[in-house]
Amino acid sequence: CNASLASSNGFLQCLSAAIPEQLLYTQSSPSFSSVLVSSIQNPKFFTPSTVRPLVIITPTNASHVQATVVCGRQNDVRIRVRSGGHDYEGLSYRSKRPEVFAVVDLATLRSVSVDQKAATAWVDSGTTIGELYYAISKASILLAFPAGLCPTTGVGGHFSGGGLGMLLRKYGAAIDNVLDATLVDAKGRLLDKQTMGTDVFWAIRGGAGQSFGIVLSWKVKLVPVPPRVTMFSIPKSVNEGAINILTKWQEVAPALPEDLFIMAIIKKQVAKFQSMYLGTCDALLLLMGTRFPELGLNKTHCKEMTWIQSVPYIYLGNTATVEDILNRTTSMNSFSKATSDYVRQAIPKDTWVQIFTWLAKPEAGIMIMDPYGGKMSSYPESATPFPHRGGVLYNIQYMNFWSAATDGSARTKWLKDFYTFMAPYVSQNPREAYVNYRDLDLGENVVVGNVTSYQAGQVWGQKYYRGNFQRLAMAKGEVDPDDYFRNEQSIPPLVASK
Ligand code: FDA
Structure with a gap:
């Protein structure tokens, strides 16, 4: 309609006055598609019917982000922000409903500065976690950071929702190790921990992306690791006793010493137990011999390496090099759907x-299970918005994949039906889920009078945040009462009545 055309034009003019032209990609720019697709993980959100942004802004400094927010508000154009583009529902670059919006793509804001002495680092949101790990290892191989496994994941979205990896039992989630952050809020102000205030600083560490503003950078606490860690991967088929071993794993893995993390991945009729131990093979053999002999670990299973070598080893395979974790290219050949559960x-x-x-079943997907306990459980549920703490045994991620040759409906249906089957065996009231494994089937926002409804938000919000949802909504009410930053699963604003 004319009104939205006028606001789009006004927005683009406003941007052009504040931001160098070469950092703006409108739909008619020759590079628009390649910039848009650059970090898309799931091709199902890159189709002719996908609702695409009016323009992509690729800021090179904070003032460009601030100007985009100011221009957006003046002209009634909303913004989505993208760091690594790994959102399971593509919410960082597409809108499910028809809407005029812009994407702020932070991929060029990606510096990391490590203070080895203080064991801290400032990292920009557009950095990938692979780049962060690499920069830390260049400063010291005895320092690390507890975050996810996939090197191309963006710091911005990943830290916003939690950030879980093989160090979680020893050091918690990424958010448990964030000391400060910079945020551009809905007024276009650049804030830090002090100026954003306690509630907003609490909210951005787990309250998920996009609700409170645009986080530009994070100060993190680095954690010590030994010179060598020990990795193992042991597959067990049903015929080799997978069922008994898994049944035992559920109780053992969350109760092991914090230095030992053993995840389980089930595909078809095989459960693979994949592990990292912060110590030597000899010490690990002793520990496993007393605590989990059923797995049958022996010396030939052990692979000792530095912590940074474990990053490509675990995610890219044993021929990958440490430099490979810097590769940001994504292949986009696998369509997928995922959801999650917590087992108590x-x-x-x-x-x-x-x-x-x-x-x-032929259309079956996989289950990936991360044991908690240790440091993860040591925080009270309200320490951060991420509420899955004491009492959680492990997290399940269900995933299914298909190729462009099929429409994926059988595989999506399998995931849905299996999720229904699992209901009696997982957490209840609410049935918990991990926000970084975002699933719009858990519930979507409803906008009433131009503001997201708190009641509708509760449906999905309690699953991701349990009792922390209300405090998140209050924080949203403080920093963005007009609900400028919103998407299909953003936190609704609750404004305290005066
Ligand atoms: P993306 O840029 O898509 O952003 C995700 C959400 O955060 C969007 O809503 C976006 O608007 C918002 N956002 C992004 N940057 C922001 C910023 N700077 N400020 C405010 N909001 C921002 N998780 C995990 O814990 N452990 C793991 O090992 C893995 N492994 C993994 C592998 C693969 C292949 C995928 C696709 C995903 C994972 N994940 C994961 C999940 C991952 O943590 C989750 O998808 C993150 O939100 C991705 O962050 P990105 O910045 O890449 O995504």
């Missing part, structure tokens, strides 16, 4: 038998 009571053995029947 071990699943009985006969249910595992049924689970393996589900996983044997």
